[in-house]
Amino acid sequence: MMKLLLRPLACLLAAIPLRAAEPETRLLYVAAPGIRNYLEWGGHGVLVFDIDHGHKFLRRIPFGGLDEQGVPRNVKGVCAHAATKRLFIGTSHTLSCIDLVTGKVLWEKPFEGGCDRMSITPDGRDIYLPGLEQDFWNIVDAATGDIVKRLDTPDTGSHNTVVDVGGGHAYLAGLRSPVLRVVDTKTRGIIREVGPFSSAIRPFTVNGKGTLCFVNVNGLLGFEIGDTATGGMLHRVQVQGFPTGAVKRHGCPSHGVGLTPDERELWVSDGHNQRLHYFDATVMPPKQVGSVALRDDPGWVTFSIKGDYAYASSGDVIDVASHKIVATLEDEEGRHVGSEKLLEIDFADGRPVRTGDQFGLGRVR
Numbered sequence: 001m002m003k004l005l006l007r008p009l010a011c012l013l014a015a016i017p018l019r020a021a022e023p024e025t026r027l028l029y030v031a032a033p034g035i036r037n038y039l040e041w042g043g044h045g046v047l048v049f050d051i052d053h054g055h056k057f058l059r060r061i062p063f064g065g066l067d068e069q070g071v072p073r074n075v076k077g078v079c080a081h082a083a084t085k086r087l088f089i090g091t092s093h094t095l096s097c098i099d100l101v102t103g104k105v106l107w108e109k110p111f112e113g114g115c116d117r118m119s120i121t122p123d124g125r126d127i128y129l130p131g132l133e134q135d136f137w138n139i140v141d142a143a144t145g146d147i148v149k150r151l152d153t154p155d156t157g158s159h160n161t162v163v164d165v166g167g168g169h170a171y172l173a174g175l176r177s178p179v180l181r182v183v184d185t186k187t188r189g190i191i192r193e194v195g196p197f198s199s200a201i202r203p204f205t206v207n208g209k210g211t212l213c214f215v216n217v218n219g220l221l222g223f224e225i226g227d228t229a230t231g232g233m234l235h236r237v238q239v240q241g242f243p244t245g246a247v248k249r250h251g252c253p254s255h256g257v258g259l260t261p262d263e264r265e266l267w268v269s270d271g272h273n274q275r276l277h278y279f280d281a282t283v284m285p286p287k288q289v290g291s292v293a294l295r296d297d298p299g300w301v302t303f304s305i306k307g308d309y310a311y312a313s314s315g316d317v318i319d320v321a322s323h324k325i326v327a328t329l330e331d332e333e334g335r336h337v338g339s340e341k342l343l344e345i346d347f348a349d350g351r352p353v354r355t356g357d358q359f360g361l362g363r364v365r
Helices: 002-015
Strands: 025-032 045-050 056-061 075-081 086-091 094-099 105-110 126-130 136-141 147-152 158-163 169-174 180-184 189-194 201-206 212-217 222-227 233-238 257-259 265-270 275-280 287-293 301-303 309-312 316-319 324-328 342-348 351-355
Touching (some): 126 158, 136 158, 158 201, 169 201, 201 257
Antiparallel strands (some): 126 136, 136 147, 169 180, 212 222, 342 351
């Protein structure tokens, strides 16, 4: 009898066509104003671009981040977490949390001492949020925005923050310090220092194993390399064949450094000459190979998750294999879009499945 009952049901199910899984969509999220408070580089909001369709502009997601007069504050950082479906936008004063599916702002909180460029742990638990050029970092609960712990770092000028792809360590760099501090994310405590480097640390990145850091420093067109285990400085690499001169922003020759995800190349910005220089990172120290001319001074560089595209803060999109510019970011009004705060987020069936990072982190583990 049971077989007789199941047979019509099986026939009915067989007649229902199976819906093919939708292909994944790769989207680039660009927070603006992401070059100081300059609204001419894309206005205000989170601009979303379709990576696999020529980086076409798709939509603008509004968020808060306004001052008392209703003027957009500088965006200082961006990070995201796929499993919790959350995007975080930090301004000079506030941290906003946005639902990646609905686009709604879930919460926005101000922080005493301001906010600078933050980073989230891969498990989505903690955000390491520096005060705005202060002498501390707040560890923030990513679900609520509440402060879990404060890390005091005297005489640093808290600024840039990286959590490595493995999630075991956070790295803290300040505008007034030549030393990179390393945090154990399990204990939430500082466990060692790397350096000192030759001057105060500006942007930096780390490799996938978390064994090497690559740092920009004041006064250098190029980068320095540190051993995060021993704390020693290993190499100083200066860009050859290009002069050092005045830059529009940031006050240092190189403000932006990143590894391709496969760690085969390292790219570094050159504000005076409006270029990105790329190096062979399969040798140590990395060997200078070539450069790409851009439409404006670069103050940042990061990469798509697969590593097929490099993103300069000028809004130039560069094919990594050919080292050629293949697109430029434009908003719905045709304005050039530029930002130092951007990352890739991939979706499947309307839900986020993976996120990139604003820093050009190595991903070889």
